[in-house]
Amino acid sequence: MxxxxxxxxxxxxxxxxxxxxxxxxxxxxxxxxxxxxxxxxxxxxxxxxxxxxxxxxxxxxxxxxxxxxxxxxxxxxxxxxxxxxxxxxxxxxxxxxxxxxxxxxxxxxxxxxxxxxxxxxxxxxxxxxxxxxxxxxxxxxxxxxxxxxxxxxxxxxxxxxxxxxxxALGTLPVWFLAVGAARYCYVAGLWWRRRRGLHVGTLPPSRVRRPLAALQMVVTAAALAPVVGPPVTTLVATVAMTPFVVGFSLDYRAVTSRDVKQSAAQRPV
Incomplete structure (x- = not known):
């Protein structure tokens, strides 16, 4: 070593x-x-x-x-x-x-x-x-x-x-900002749960998490090149970002799911 x-x-x-x-x-x-x-x-x-x-x-x-x-x-x-x-x-x-x-x-x-x-x-x-x-x-x-x-x-x-x-340059749609904000919202959400004393579990491993992040980087770098613009970059960026943003939502649910199950079990019939 x-x-x-x-x-x-x-x-x-x-x-x-x-x-x-x-x-x-x-x-x-x-x-x-x-x-x-x-x-x-x-x-x-x-x-x-x-x-x-x-x-x-x-x-x-x-x-x-x-x-x-x-x-x-x-x-x-x-x-x-x-x-x-x-x-x-x-x-x-x-x-x-x-x-x-x-x-x-x-x-x-x-x-x-x-x-x-x-x-x-x-x-x-x-x-x-x-x-x-x-x-x-x-x-x-x-x-x-x-x-x-x-x-x-x-x-x-x-x-x-x-x-x-x-x-800002007009080559990516405004909703692509969700890609940049995703991790910060995820971390802020977990911090808030810990502050309130709520359960935060361990994030399970995933074989698609890293490739999806790499895809966002490649799409972003390509969109910054002054070669092709909207509507092509808008379409490609939207298709690429969808599984990435959904993945963050699923990850958040995965590390907080125990409280969801507990609250459902505690609801009055």
Whole structure:
């Protein structure tokens, strides 16, 4: 297994790597805003930096929150020792963080009129890198709690940002926003149930969950390319999103079904 560290705090190398990513993000924001301002207007450059900065800050704050979970999924279970964290950030986590920063650049394009091929190229890169980070982690024996959660978060944010941009550009129908909102509504619903003390079960495995999510990414990336527009993209997006949204509804019912059965059994005849 890769080198691990059992000290109770986040390893220094991991912390320094996170700070390096902060520096990369700041540099990208400055360069991006300058480039947009030169090609467009100063106001457009500032708006690009603001929108991209919001996503970058959210991403890096989430990574910082997860740094102490840069460990194998089962690390520390059944042991009195501190959890065994990886001593380095890891290549797979770096790929996922890079995907998140590409999403920040993409979010800034909400402020740019007629962005051309940029949205498709940026989000297409995010999708392609998503194919790599998981296999890289497994090949290097570096699957981690941080990596799993960060990958899920970047996937969800990507559908929200890219789908929203597609709607703003007129290449995706407004109801496609449900794809980007689906996971956030699902998580919010489970959080609310836990807060009220209601049952939240374990999500059963599914062979179609991941392929359906990948389909949404591919459709979104294709719709962002200035090649084909409505009504073709509207039809394709609607057909693709339907099983995805229905799947989230079924997943929510699956993890909350015990209360449904109990409430039905407790109803007066």
């Amino acid at each position: 890769s080198e691990v560290d059992r000290r109770p705090s986040v390893p220094d190398r991991v912390r320094r790597t996170w700070l390096a990513w902060v520096g990369v993000a700041l540099l990208a924001l400055v360069l991006g805003a300058t480039l947009v301002a030169q090609r467009m207007t100063d106001s457009t450059g500032l708006w690009w930096a603001l929108l991209a900065g919001v996503v970058a800050v959210a991403l890096l704050a989430y990574v910082r929150l997860l740094l102490d979970r840069n460990r194998p999924v089962d690390a520390g279970e059944g042991s009195a020792l501190p959890p065994a964290r990886y001593a380095t950030f890891g290549l797979a986590n770096a790929l996922t963080t890079g995907r998140g920063l590409l999403l920040a650049v993409l979010a800034g394009l909400f402020a740019v009129p007629n962005p051309g091929w940029l949205p498709a190229l940026l989000y297409g890169s995010v999708v392609l890198l998503d194919v790599l980070d998981g296999p890289v982690a497994r090949a290097r024996d570096r699957t981690s709690v941080l990596g799993t959660r960060l990958d899920t978060a970047v996937d969800a944010a990507g559908l929200l940002v890219a789908g929203g941009l597609g709607v």
